[in-house]
Amino acid sequence: MNFHSPDYVVFLLLVVALYYLLAQRGWQNALLVGASALFYGYVHPWFLWLLAAVVGAAYLATRVMEARPALGRLALWGAALVCMGLLGVFKYFNFFLDNINGLLRSGGLGELPWTLQLLLPVGISFYTFQAVAYVADVYAGRARAEHNPINLALFLSFFPQLVAGPIERAHHLLRQVQTPRRFRFENLVEGTTLALWGFFKKLVIGDNMAVVANKIFLLGDPGPALLSVGVLAFGVQIYADFSGYTDIARGSARLLGFDLCENFRHPYIAQSPADFWRRWHISLSQWVRDYIYFPLGGSRVSRPREVANVLITMFLCGLWHGAAWNFAVWGLYHGLLIVAYRLLEWRGMVFSGGSVWLQGLRVLVMFFLVHVGWALFREPDLAWLVHNANPFVPHAHAEPRVAAYLLLLTCLYALPLYLHAWLDRWDWQPRVAWRISDWMLRTGFATACLAASLVLGATVTTDFIYFQF
Amino acid sequence: MSRGAWIGVAAFFVVVATVPAWITQQVAGEVSKQPFDPVPERLISGVRPGYVFLGNSMLDTRIIPGVFAEQAGAPAMIFSIPGVMSAAWYLQLKHQIAAADPAPAMVFVLFRDTHLTRPQLRTGGRYAKWLESLRPDEDEELAAVLAGSAEHLPWYARAWGLPQWWLGWLYPADKALRRGQHWLPEVGLRLLGRDEAKRKELRVRLDRTFGRDRFRDASGADVMPSASEAVYDFNGSVGWSFLPLMLSEAESAGIRLCFVRVRTRRAAMGLPEPEALSQYMRDLKTWLTRRKACFVDMKFNPAISLDWYSDGDHIRPSRREAYTRLFYDAVRDQLP
Numbered sequence: 076m077n078f079h080s081p082d083y084v085v086f087l088l089l090v091v092a093l094y095y096l097l098a099q100r101g102w103q104n105a106l107l108v109g110a111s112a113l114f115y116g117y118v119h120p121w122f123l124w125l126l127a128a129v130v131g132a133a134y135l136a137t138r139v140m141e142a143r144p145a146l147g148r149l150a151l152w153g154a155a156l157v158c159m160g161l162l163g164v165f166k167y168f169n170f171f172l173d174n175i176n177g178l179l180r181s182g183g184l185g186e187l188p189w190t191l192q193l194l195l196p197v198g199i200s201f202y203t204f205q206a207v208a209y210v211a212d213v214y215a216g217r218a219r220a221e222h223n224p225i226n227l228a229l230f231l232s233f234f235p236q237l238v239a240g241p242i243e244r245a246h247h248l249l250r251q252v253q254t255p256r257r258f259r260f261e262n263l264v265e266g267t268t269l270a271l272w273g274f275f276k277k278l279v280i281g282d283n284m285a286v287v288a289n290k291i292f293l294l295g296d297p298g299p300a301l302l303s304v305g306v307l308a309f310g311v312q313i314y315a316d317f318s319g320y321t322d323i324a325r326g327s328a329r330l331l332g333f334d335l336c337e338n339f340r341h342p343y344i345a346q347s348p349a350d351f352w353r354r355w356h357i358s359l360s361q362w363v364r365d366y367i368y369f370p371l372g373g374s375r376v377s378r379p380r381e382v383a384n385v386l387i388t389m390f391l392c393g394l395w396h397g398a399a400w401n402f403a404v405w406g407l408y409h410g411l412l413i414v415a416y417r418l419l420e421w422r423g424m425v426f427s428g429g430s431v432w433l434q435g436l437r438v439l440v441m442f443f444l445v446h447v448g449w450a451l452f453r454e455p456d457l458a459w460l461v462h463n464a465n466p467f468v469p470h471a472h473a474e475p476r477v478a479a480y481l482l483l484l485t486c487l488y489a490l491p492l493y494l495h496a497w498l499d500r501w502d503w504q505p506r507v508a509w510r511i512s513d514w515m516l517r518t519g520f521a522t523a524c525l526a527a528s529l530v531l532g533a534t535v536t537t538d539f540i541y542f543q544f
Numbered sequence: 545m546s547r548g549a550w551i552g553v554a555a556f557f558v559v560v561a562t563v564p565a566w567i568t569q570q571v572a573g574e575v576s577k578q579p580f581d582p583v584p585e586r587l588i589s590g591v592r593p594g595y596v597f598l599g600n601s602m603l604d605t606r607i608i609p610g611v612f613a614e615q616a617g618a619p620a621m622i623f624s625i626p627g628v629m630s631a632a633w634y635l636q637l638k639h640q641i642a643a644a645d646p647a648p649a650m651v652f653v654l655f656r657d658t659h660l661t662r663p664q665l666r667t668g669g670r671y672a673k674w675l676e677s678l679r680p681d682e683d684e685e686l687a688a689v690l691a692g693s694a695e696h697l698p699w700y701a702r703a704w705g706l707p708q709w710w711l712g713w714l715y716p717a718d719k720a721l722r723r724g725q726h727w728l729p730e731v732g733l734r735l736l737g738r739d740e741a742k743r744k745e746l747r748v749r750l751d752r753t754f755g756r757d758r759f760r761d762a763s764g765a766d767v768m769p770s771a772s773e774a775v776y777d778f779n780g781s782v783g784w785s786f787l788p789l790m791l792s793e794a795e796s797a798g799i800r801l802c803f804v805r806v807r808t809r810r811a812a813m814g815l816p817e818p819e820a821l822s823q824y825m826r827d828l829k830t831w832l833t834r835r836k837a838c839f840v841d842m843k844f845n846p847a848i849s850l851d852w853y854s855d856g857d858h859i860r861p862s863r864r865e866a867y868t869r870l871f872y873d874a875v876r877d878q879l880p
Contacts, residue, residue, distance in 0.1 A: 081711050088707075263557075283728070293754075471758075474749055514556065529568045530567065530717070
């Protein structure tokens, strides 16, 4: 079920109404597990078997860790194997097979006969990572094993964040699952406002920018000017799309009294690659930091080893986004950026503070570097990208005036995102203190978001980009 | 919570729910029906083709009319609209093809799996705009099929659809977006071009820049992974589809209809189809042949291999001529 379908609106209203009719937390949790199953199995009921396998593996492993600590390591590896095995089979099997077959063909050795024709289950990258984090946290003593399977099932399958995150941790979401939640009108108002802002970002900004970016990336020979606008439009699209999804998820959860973690903090005003990853897909960057980078030794090792740790972590982070080499290259590119900035830091350069002009310059440089990365992320055909980025060869479809117009259009659509970042510097968010000014601001904001989504959106909506990951 | 706070919360929801509804209805109210497109009817009357093809991108990425005409010995024309399905084919047949004088002897409809008996597919959003341009006025039969196909659904499906219908009525976004989507692009045009002549020139440049001839091969993928294979009961759904109306329109105009199931990428990958779908296709064939329409199944034609596909279920341009020849071989026995 898609967040931006009428199905979801009806579904959410029904779930919220039923949820608050049930007074006891246990019944509320059971209702949410059922609702999550309906949400996830709505189109493909067999997806539920995968989710059940992940929940079962996490439950069994953590109970074994608690009951028989000596078997803890085995249980950890067992659960990780189930989760990563499912991810590997459904997401990466054919990718690796294609690459092996490519190598075999180039050596004149024919091809392996196997191939899997499987549909990639939506959200599998998110809930498997959440399950692995939970099991690892229990193993490391950072979290306690949940005894109630309903609670654990809810933690791992909570529908607002099931298919595209944020990737939650036990100390944050599971704790909320375990504690009573009471009805608060503030939650309804805040949740509605947040979700409507998410709809606005997705439907008005993301979908309209998708039209611009998709058309430019379809051209045979657009040239550097149009390509640059296409990349910029894609940068706006992916941010509006994914952060819009997150806001709808957080808003939906808030309606039910849950607080999901923040996933974005104005990433395009980052001043360094490390700063960017503290602002972009925060729950994933924290996951790779805690469960890949730190176990590899992090920065508490020799400098060459630290560099290798960064590159390995970012390569895997890139590959997480999709079973294709352009995602791996994108991850590696960000790894190289982090390493380059770190090398400069080791030589005494500082990438925070300073005058406004200096900060602005850093933001511009980082903005450019991030968008070079988006070009690698968006376009799998590297030869096409290199050819069209080259200003010294003629380009058949180059149209400077069209590029100027589309650049202007991209800026117009991106304006609310920058306005939001600018307002956030002054902590403008209205409080639900029921002062008349706060009430007017929040009501006006939510009303404008909904009205604009209904009138200014694109006529063809696209799936959320991160659903495919 | 204080009394004032209660009022504040209630007012929040009332304002947030009603003001956007009012705005959307105002904007939607000013959207007029797309004018009827009479060109296909005139073209058919002028060119007098023996064969006309209907379909979506499954058609225009497969058939070259000139190649088919050369083999069949009579002019052929294609009228494809990207993405549309049976509702549009019915309207095209009724208002544009059967209305031509003389009408063609045969009309081919290229479709995927169960799409012929799923009348509501692709009738909203931008497709609604297409449908409007295919009928001079309101089409009662169209409305009746769309409503009727909903009526025969089980009670729980209808109950689920009721609040959605109500939301659609309260917030007619489909129509409002058709008008509103041009506003910001128009602001951009006005900022760049002060006078109408300059804006017009920019519009022309935009259209030229993004003409289909400039797109790369792998463009405009129309992939419906396994959705088109979703199994339906043919005999239970045909009465609520456009098929009976299409056959009746064709019969009145002396046209023979020929429905051709195309080979999808999944079939070319060697994936078997569910037995229930095979049964559905047998029922469809029986139903059509009893009514003197023809049915040709190209789904399992082994000559069309995976390397023929560019993206999704589309055939790459370099294979279209060969595809047209294969198509001719497949339907040759059915030609008048």
